[in-house]
Amino acid sequence: xxxxxxxxxxxxxxxxxxxxxxxxxxxxxxxxxWVSVAVQRFGQxxxxxxxxxxxxxxxxxxxxxxxxxxxxxxxxxxxxxxxLGVAGVREGLSTSVLARWSGFGRKGSALVGLLIxxxxxxxxxxxxxxxxxxxxxxxxxxxxxxWALLGGAVITVITVYGFSMMAWTAYLTVPAxxxxxxxxxxxxxxxxxxxxxxxxxxxxxxxxxAEGTTLVSGAFILGAIMTPDMTRFNRRPxxxxxxxxxxxxxxxxxxxxxxxxxxQAARTADIVGIITTSSGVLGTLILATAILKINDWNLYxxxxxxxxxxxVLFGRQVSRRSVTVLIGAAGTALSAVGIMDRxxxxxxxxxxxxxxxxxxxxxxxxxxxxxxxxxxxxRRAGVLPGNxxxxxxxxxxxxxxxxxxxxxxxxxxxxxxxxxxxxxLYAVAGRVRTARTxxxxxxxxxxxxxxxxxTKAGG
Numbered sequence: 457x458x459x460x461x462x463x464x465x466x467x468x469x470x471x472x473x474x475x476x477x478x479x480x481x482x483x484x485x486x487x488x489x490w491v492s493v494a495v496q497r498f499g500q501x502x503x504x505x506x507x508x509x510x511x512x513x514x515x516x517x518x519x520x521x522x523x524x525x526x527x528x529x530x531x532x533x534x535x536x537x538x539x540l541g542v543a544g545v546r547e548g549l550s551t552s553v554l555a556r557w558s559g560f561g562r563k564g565s566a567l568v569g570l571l572i573x574x575x576x577x578x579x580x581x582x583x584x585x586x587x588x589x590x591x592x593x594x595x596x597x598x599x600x601x602x603w604a605l606l607g608g609a610v611i612t613v614i615t616v617y618g619f620s621m622m623a624w625t626a627y628l629t630v631p632a633x634x635x636x637x638x639x640x641x642x643x644x645x646x647x648x649x650x651x652x653x654x655x656x657x658x659x660x661x662x663x664x665x666a667e668g669t670t671l672v673s674g675a676f677i678l679g680a681i682m683t684p685d686m687t688r689f690n691r692r693p694x695x696x697x698x699x700x701x702x703x704x705x706x707x708x709x710x711x712x713x714x715x716x717x718x719x720q721a722a723r724t725a726d727i728v729g730i731i732t733t734s735s736g737v738l739g740t741l742i743l744a745t746a747i748l749k750i751n752d753w754n755l756y757x758x759x760x761x762x763x764x765x766x767x768v769l770f771g772r773q774v775s776r777r778s779v780t781v782l783i784g785a786a787g788t789a790l791s792a793v794g795i796m797d798r799x800x801x802x803x804x805x806x807x808x809x810x811x812x813x814x815x816x817x818x819x820x821x822x823x824x825x826x827x828x829x830x831x832x833x834x835r836r837a838g839v840l841p842g843n844x845x846x847x848x849x850x851x852x853x854x855x856x857x858x859x860x861x862x863x864x865x866x867x868x869x870x871x872x873x874x875x876x877x878x879x880x881l882y883a884v885a886g887r888v889r890t891a892r893t894x895x896x897x898x899x900x901x902x903x904x905x906x907x908x909x910x911t912k913a914g915g
Contacts, residue, residue, distance in 0.1 A: 476618040477688070478763045478776040481548035481838065487691040492623050494699030497686060499626040499633075499749040500679050501707025505583075507727050507746075509675045510715025515725035516663035519654040522716045525665055529672025530708040532872055534700055536814050537680045541696035543821045544684025547831060551684045551757070552764035555813070557827040557841060559820035559882060561848040566768040568813055572761035573783070575678055575806055578799055580754040581787035584608045587747045588791065594737065601792040608788025611748055615755045615784065616777050619689055622752050629745040634710075636746075641714055648721045659723040666869055672708065674871045678807070681814050682757040758783050811871050812858035815878030816851050824886030850889070854881040 472480050513522040540551070547554055552569035556562050588604035595603075614621050645653075663671075687696050719725055759780040766772050766779075820826065830841040855878065862874025 474618075475776045477548070478550065478760055479553060479767055479773060481835070481840065482688045483548070483838065484691075486689070488619075488623070488689045490690060490695035490699055493686060493690050493695065494703055495630055496623055496626045496753070497699050498703035498707055499630045500753055501676065501703050501711070505675055505750065506707060506711045507715045509671050510712035511719040511725045511727040512671060513663065513668050513712070514658070514716030514719030515660035515723075516658050517668055517716075518656070518658060519713075519716060519720065521665065522668065523713065525668030526672055526708050526712050528665075528669045530704055532669075532673050532869075533676050533680055533708075534704050536677075536818070536875065537683050537700050537704060538697055539818045539822065540680060540683040540814060541687040541690075541700060542693045543817065544687035545690040545693055545696050547684075547835060548688045549684060550688060550760045550764065551682055551817075552761045554684050554821075555817060556768075556844055557831055559816040559824075559848060559851045561846055561851070562768055562844040563846045564848055564851055566765040569761035569763075569765035569768070571806065571809055571813065572678075572682065573758045573765065575810065576682070576754040576758035576761070577783050577787055578802070579678075580611075580751055580758065580783070581791040582799070583747050583751050583754065584611070584788060585791040585794070587744055587751075590744055590747075594741075601794075604792035605788060607744075607748065608784060608791065611751050611755060612781060612784030612788065615752045615759070616780050618756075618776075622756065625752060626749060629749040633746045633749070641717065644718050644721050650717075653717055653720050656720060659720060660725060670869045670871060672712070673869060674807070676704075677811055677814070677871050677875075679753075681810055682753070685757045685760055686753075755780060755784055755787070808862050808870075808874065809855070809859050811862060811875035812855045812878035815858060815875040815880075816854055816882045819879045819883040819886065820851075823883040824890060826886065826890065850885055851882060854878050854885070857881060 472478075473486065477483075477486065510522075510526075513525060517525065543554060543558065544551070552565055552572060555565035555568040560568055584604055584607050587607045588600050591603040591607070592598070592600040614625055690696055690699075715727055718727065759776050762779050762783065763774060763776050766774050821828070827841065830843055834841040858874045858878035858881065861877040862870045865873050867873075
């Protein structure tokens with residue numbers, strides 16, 4: 457290799473590293489310890505949103521019914537998260553790039569990237585608005601829009617610097633949030649009998665088991681889908697299993713059941729009011745850091761999804777950092793003027809489209825395996841498969857059908873219904889198609905073997 461070629465490859469590798477390998481595989485030398493990734497995963501699950509879910513469960517369900525809802529929801533989430541996470545660590549690819557060879561095709565992956573980008577950018581704006589409101593109520597003085605600008609700017613800067621900076625943020629905020637949970641439980645439950653709380657009827661309108669499980673699974677389904685964005689930095693599949701079992705189990709049970717008890721003791725689902733009343737300034741500040749911790753991953757995965765979509769649709773390999781600044785600025789500005797609050801219903805509606813994505817990726821990668829041979833050969837060479845099908849109509853049909861199942865089938869849990877429907881439809885139809893292809897006669901003697909090109913750019 458000439459000095460010029462070596463210099464070019466070094467420069468390209470340095471550029472990819474600064475961009476957190478947004479469109480390429482994460483190389484082995486850039487992988488992290490499982491603890492580094494696990495702390496961030498726990499930071500997602502033990503977030504302010506999980507406190508909200510637990511409080512709603514505690515307000516509408518008996519304690520042991522809430523335990524059952526959390527258990528069922530957690531098992532489902534852990535299964536999906538582990539399967540997607542294993543695919544992510546094996547291939548070293550983000551969710552939207554992995555989708556190119558996991559059911560959706562090249563242009564289909566652009567739709568996946570846009571769905572992730574739009575959903576998570578929206579939630580970034582919504583949660584930044586919640587942060588601004590909480591800080592305004594605590595500190596006063598500055599208008600709420602100033603807090604929104606400040607919170608959005610801090611998260612954008614953290615996310616621009618990528619995985620390493622986000623890991624350090626988690627090291628600081630996760631222990632702080634756990635301290636808050638312990639302090640709030642001791643303070644709020646002082647004078648209450650735990651046995652009485654566990655046996656007491658819910659203080660609010662009753663929730664069914666299906667409704668409770670839907671809350672648990674629905675609250676984290678986008679977090680499960682973006683799992684490869686995180687686990688591509690792991691070193692081995694066993695790391696994914698360990699961090700998922702620990703973070704999801706502890707996050708759902710520790711944070712969720714804490715909030716259940718707090719809601720039943722205070723007889724309200726207003727978890728913000730409970731925390732600020734029991735913990736004062738310290739509680740509000742730590743609660744704010746919990747919101748910030750999950751919001752950096754909302755912005756990070758949103759930028760990865762948009763980078764993939766721009767690469768596919770326009771052939772432009774734009775910088776993840778630039779896209780992060782753009783999305784962060786837009787979400788921050790919209791939350792500052794209060795517009796994002798009006799988009800919550802819209803975000804929940806497009807959330808119906810998210811679970812089938814997970815079902816299709818899992819079905820293709822682990823069951824149908826149409827592209828696994830190409831992925832395996834390319835992975836050994838440290839590149840991406842060059843053979844990319846633009847559209848895979850089967851995935852689009854299964855995606856639409858499963859979304860309709862989640863929307864209109866009342867029995868069961870909508871999130872899980874749509875995910876399982878997508879998995880089953882794609883797995884069965886994909887295996888049938890593979891069997892038919894295998895029965896076709898071989899090509900004529902004059903035909904040569906399929907030439908599969910391996911390319912670093914992946915496009």
